[in-house]
Amino acid sequence: MYLRQDGYRVYQAGDGATGLARVRDHDPRLVVLDVGLPGDLDGLDVCRRLRAASDVPIIMLTARDGEIDRVLGLELGADDYVTKPFSPRELVARVRAILRRAEGPREHRSAPLEAGGVTVDTGRREASVNGSPVALATKEFELLQFFAEHPGLALSRRQILDGVWGVDWYGDDRTVDVHVRQLRKKLGDAFALTTVWGIGYRLD
Missing domain, CATH: 1.10.10.10 (Winged helix-like DNA-binding domain superfamily/Winged helix DNA-binding domain)
Structure with a gap:
């Protein structure tokens, strides 16, 4: 909701397979990815597959005690992480900062x-x-x-x-x-x- 209020178009997915399909269909400027996705593909699996095919910026959402998940996510190519619980405004600020640096003055x-x-x-x-x-x-x-x-x-x-x-x-x-x-x-x-x-x- 906060991202939409900030003017971003948001595509949501409830599991990893659907998330990968959303990325293929919509080619987003950035992906916010929860490590704890339900289903056969968790967030780390999705990150690995995304990074194999794209350089789209990825922000991982991890649990407070999920240091191993954070390190694995970064090693797989995630650009940043946000630890749960987090302020929605913090996530919006991270999204803005990454997009600003990634897109830059062309x-x-x-x-x-x-x-x-x-x-x-x-x-x-x-x-x-x-x-x-x-x-x-x-x-x-x-x-x-x-x-x-x-x-x-x-x-x-x-x-x-x-x-x-x-x-x-x-x-x-x-x-x-x-x-x-x-x-x-x-x-x-x-x-x-x-x-x-x-x-x-x-x-x-």
């Missing part, structure tokens, strides 16, 4: 950023390794872009969270570590990111 096209063998084209929102495109989730791309914009700097996890997730975001610092692990897995040795113990990360 008229602005800056030169691609180079980070070792990784090229980050912010205008086209594409990443490539030695000329070969690499499929990244929305938040993975934004994290890579943030590192590429700050080469040689030791960035704390808090700085990274503020720069990529926004200063109004609150959550576990491990969110950064999970996304970094995914970037390293997808980009390989070309992604020259060093762990700075006790601080965070540095792109060399």
